[in-house]
Amino acid sequence: MHAYRSHTCGELRKSEVGETVRLSGWVHRKRDHGGLLFIDLRDHYGLSQIVVEPESPFFAEAEKVRQESVICIGGKVVARDAEVVNPNLPTGEVEVRLESFEILSAADELPLPVFGEPDYPEDIRMRHRYLDLRRETLHRNIMLRSKVVREIRNGMEEAGFVDFQTPILTASSPEGARDFLVPSRLHPGKFYALPQAPQIFKQLIMVSGFDRYYQIAPCFRDEDARADRSAGEFYQLDLEMSFVEREDVFDAVGPVMERTFRAFAGERKVTPYPFPLIPYDEAMLKYGTDKPDLRCPIEMQVVSDHFRGSGFKIFAQILEADPENEIRAIPAPGGGSRAFCDRMNSFAQKEGLPGMGYMIFDENEAKGPLAKNIGPERSEAVRAQLHLKAGDAAFFLAGKPEEFLPVAAKARTVIGEELELTRKGSFELAWIVDFPMYEWDEENKKVEFGHNPFSMPQGGLGALEAAKTDDEKLSIKAYQYDLVCNGYELGSGAIRNHRPDVMYKAFEIAGYGKDVVEEKFGGMLNAFKYGAPPHGGCAMGLERIVMLLCDQENIREVTMFPMNQQAEDLLLHAPIEATEQQLKDVHVRVVMPITEKKD
The missing domain is CATH 2.40.50.140 (Nucleic acid-binding proteins)
Known part of the structure; x- marks a missing residue:
């Protein structure tokens, strides 16, 4: 034996x-x-x-x-x-x-109980992660993660993709987050960067003549942790394809995502492929966010005309002050009680807004300060537009949409959950498409890239050359897309800009000269000068997929050895101070930040 x-x-x-x-x-x-x-x-x-x-x-x-x-x-x-x-x-x-x-x-007295899995402070759980991982739920989550990776790999291989590994020590990339830098011993004063994503390398793989690439790629970003975002590092399904249009990418990765969710959804429903396509502008209008939770059926609407020149002076004056201002309504079927409306008003105030106006509808009339001020005819027009009935309510926000939409999006989610309108037990996936190529940088008063600067603009070079005013530039759409599920962005991607002439012009509109493009992105730009295929791809966040499948709300519950919210590894005590010899080897001297003395 x-x-x-x-x-x-x-x-x-x-x-x-x-x-x-x-x-x-x-x-x-x-x-x-x-x-x-x-x-x-x-x-x-x-x-x-x-x-x-x-x-x-x-x-x-x-x-x-x-x-x-x-x-x-x-x-x-x-x-x-x-x-x-x-x-x-x-x-x-x-x-x-x-x-x-x-x-x-033999075990000493435990700092953290395993049996029963009671709630325990996160710092103790992180410090004794090897005990935490013995708990049934976390152990099961980590095993599910492994199975999800295997399912994704099987799906990608069957779809004709080939697994390639890209470098970890590389140059700084333009992904938008802070890089982790690695000092070079052999090149004093110079640094490598850990890749925020394999973006440039996967495009170069396409230029090199390989047709379908993927990997489960480690990515490193010096970002603050959130419930749905790891501090420091994470993994993603990274893929790229040659000679494709947007729908080809969708048809390649969409079935793999459906297959993966179905494999581990149990009794929960999964959106069948093909997933719905929602233009970015429509998503922002109806849901107030580009990552909507489609389980909630509530859709916002613009109701500005019903308040323009009305007796409700606050809204009327807001509309007169700026043509870009709007009044948006959030329908609340079944929410027609004063107590509920007061709770939602308090919610808006806690989120930093003065509050949310509301109307309550009964059989004969609309009630509340807004209805009283605009009168029965306008109130009835609001009710008719929103398709509301007796016992329903509606909430209203006014001003510049970009300023109130974050709160409106949260309010829509809260209303759906509190009124039990949100469908439980399902994974509802959709592609958000047609993202703006550019956005307005208010701080610097200039046009700037909205997302990935390497995306192909819709309309190509002609669209870029035709855009003369800032408004025309801001109206250009890109072949960019996100996959969303239940209020989370699972991944994003684009059809890439593979032509040097289009790249120069795209950067010129954002205020970057030809010399900047050649200095920062010369490696990829030069490659494009020797024959680059049209190509595109995307990347899907592995931890977020597993987090949803495990019914968890924090990404640390599906990560084997996560850092805490301060980007600290409490188990192995990283980051640590380097020794004098280590710093000497890499030609680095540490200068600590100056802190103000307190009286």
Whole structure:
């Protein structure tokens, strides 16, 4: 018999009754029932119940062993009595009568409980992540992550993609976040950068004549952590294709995403491919965000005309002050109570707005200060436009859309959840398409790239050359797209700009001269001068996909060894101060920031 185990702890069934077996694992919990001692023994595969009788020579030792100690036991498999069968365990019909017992590794008093998984402070969980990972939920999440990666790989390989690895030590990239820099020992004063994404390399792979590339790529960005974004590093499904249009990319990656979600969705519904296409402008109009949760059926509408020149002076004056100002309405079917409307008004105030106006509709009229001020005719027109009925309500926000839309988008989500309008138990996916090529940089009073500067503008060079005014430049759309699901951006991509003449002009509009383009992006630009195929692709965030499938709200719950919100590794105490010799080797001197002295 093997020194440690003949079976795993999740393997024993009735078919093994009568056999003598050996198991090794962790002491999950102990129970003393009238002299009989029960030990739940756990390993990676499951649990087995061990029974220690009082006359056993190992009873005293087994009684004293601490939870999470690693033990090796031998014994005979017996069937449980019918009244004590545990239907929740695959091994619940049998137990092992102890015949041998050895402590392989004794555990000290635990800083973090494993059994029962009670809530525990994050700093303790991160500091003792090896214990945290023994917990059933987190252990299951990490295993699901591995299965998701395998499913994605299988789907990509079957779609004709080839797995290539791109460099980790590279040059700084224009992805928009801060780089992690690595000092060079051989080149004093110079630095490598860890890749924010394999963007440039995957495009160069297409220029090199390979047709379909993918990898599960590590990416590094010096960004602050959020619930849906890891601090420091993350992984993404990265892919690129040659001789394609936008729909070709969708047809390649969309079925893989549907397949992956369906494989692990269980009873939850998944949007069938092809996914809906929602133009960016439509998404911002209806949902207030470019990553809408489509499980919520609420759609905002512009209702400015009903308030223009009305008796509600605040809204009327806002509309007169600036032609770009709008009044948006958020319908709230079933929300026609004063208490609910007051709660939503308080919500808006907590989000930094003065509040949200509202109307409550009954059988005969609209109620509330807004309805009273604009009168019954205009109120009825609002109700008709929003298709509301008795018992419904509507909320209103006014001003420049870019200033109130973030709150409006959150309000729409809250309204949908509180009124139980949001569909549960589903994954609703859609492509957001036709992103603006440029946006207005208010701080510098100039046109700037909206997203990826390497995207192909819709209309090509002709559209760029025809745009003379700032408004015309801002109206140019790009072949950019995002895949969204349940309020999260899963990934983004674009059909790339593969022509040097178009690239020069695109950067010129954003205020970058030819010399800047050649200095910063000379490697890719030169490659394009020697024959580049039309190409495009995208990248999907692995952690976000797994987070949704695991019904988790924090990405750290699906990451094996995450950093905390301050981008610290509490387990291995990173980042750390370098020694003088290490700094000397890479020709670096540390100058600490000056902090103001407090009186």
